[in-house]
Amino acid sequence: MRAWLAFMPAATLVGRELDRQLKEDTGLSHxxxxxxxxLDEARQGAMRMTELAERLVNSKSGLTYQIGQMEKxxxxxxxxxxxxxxGVLAEITPEGRAMLERAAPGHVDKVRxxxxxxxxxxERRAIAEGLGRVRDRIIERNDGEACW
Amino acid sequence: MRAWLAFMPAATLVGRELDRQLKEDTGLSHxxxxxxxxLDEARQGAMRMTELAERLVNSKSGLTYQIGQMEKxxxxxxxxxxxxxxGVLAEITPEGRAMLERAAPGHVDKVRxxxxxxxxxxERRAIAEGLGRVRDRIIERNDGEACW
DNA sequence: ACACCACGGTTCAAATTTGAACCGCTGTGA
DNA sequence: TCACAGCGGTTCAAATTTGAACCGTGGTGT
Incomplete structure (x- = not known):
């Protein structure tokens, strides 16, 4: 129960904090x-929309919107x-890679x-193991059903 | 690093899952x-807006909006x-308590x-301790500054 | 009593998210 | 070859979130 009381607030706070730092330093949202x-990690620097959405744990329509913004x-x-x-591929541009290089160091520092x-x-090990399991369970449980 | 790769996705997924279950069973958002x-836990069943916002890790304006909805x-x-x-107090109504009684069992089950x-x-202990510390650190670090 | 700044809440417009409906493909079976 | 179900993406309106600006109070110092 205490785990619960720590988990969600910590996630919210960490997310907010990172969002803020990124936005401030680079104008990017998290x-x-x-x-x-x-995209940078994908070979060809490109990926299918749906796959990207899944990996990001985000809705398809939300991704369409964000890709639209980033394309602009x-x-x-x-x-x-x-x-x-x-079938559409989203591909990172040279400007995108440049932005990433500019953003990454500060972001990684902040996470640390x-x-x-x-x-x-x-604790890190327990979190990686435990929450990794939590994540995989939910993903796999939802796999059969319709997605968002 | 693996901790990081498990933490945020797990949080997102858990949040989404709970939101869905609650909305489906009771129409309430998380x-x-x-x-x-x-509010139910507070004595008098009432609490100041700002304090409530802080505890919920939510913005003040967001809370104003939600309280508006719930008042309707x-x-x-x-x-x-x-x-x-x-200074405004938000107070839970008898209907609110009834709703809570209806919602709580299913929600708690889902969390488990x-x-x-x-x-x-x-793992639960490590998460409670570790993430609790993460949470408190951020809260306390931001305490001096302006809030959202 | 007066000037002021900080606090508690609300308001407002803009950005984002959500979920359902939709549209053109794909591929599978009759 | 001809439905036709299902996938991949997008669109659209509605709900929510965000952040900054704003308004009345409270407390402080003078």
Missing amino acids: LQYEILIH AGLVTRRQCEWSKS EILIDVLTPE | LQYEILIH AGLVTRRQCEWSKS EILIDVLTPE
Whole structure:
């Protein structure tokens, strides 16, 4: 029960804090940053919309919106998937990569500062294990059903 | 780092799942449920807006909005604070308490099901301790500054 | 009593999120 | 080849969130 009382507030606070730092330093929202990270990691720097949405734990329509914003800002492009006429690839642009390079160091520092460094090694392990399991359980449970 | 990769997604998923269950079973959002809980626990069943906002880790304007909605729904009332002409108390109504009684069992079950029961006792302890510390650190760090 | 600044809440417009409806593809079976 | 169910994305309106500006009070110092 105490775990519960710590978990959600901590998540909210950490999220808010990171959002703030990113927005202040780079103008990016946390979600936009995550989008860039995922695209940057993908081979070709591109990914299907739906897959991206799933990895980000975000709704499809929400992603459409954000990609729209980021396209305006020149950070990503939309491109048709080669082998399927429906199907859209979001691709990171050079500007997007540049932005990421500018944003990443500060962001990573912040994560360390407010989360990682506050935890003992074995707390980190417990969180990685335990919450990882929590996450996977929910994902897998929802997999059969309709998505958001 | 793995802790980080588990933490935020787990929080998002758990939040979404609870929101869904509550909305489906009772029509309440998670935030509204939390509001009722906090008011119900307060003596007199009432609390100052700002204090409530702080406890909920929510913005003041957001709270104003939600209390407005819940007032329309008859779950809470607004009342002037006795000893201060500015200052508003949000108070839970009998309907609000009834709603809470209807909502609580299912909600608590869900929390156990998707979070508590998935964790080992010592993971729970580590999360309570560690994330509790994370939470308190951020709160206290922000205390001096302007709030949201 | 007066000037002022901080506090408690609300308001307002803009940004974002949500969920359902929709539209053009895909591929599967008759 | 012809439905037709289901997927991938987008659109749309409605709900919510955000952050800054604002308004009346409270307390402080003079």
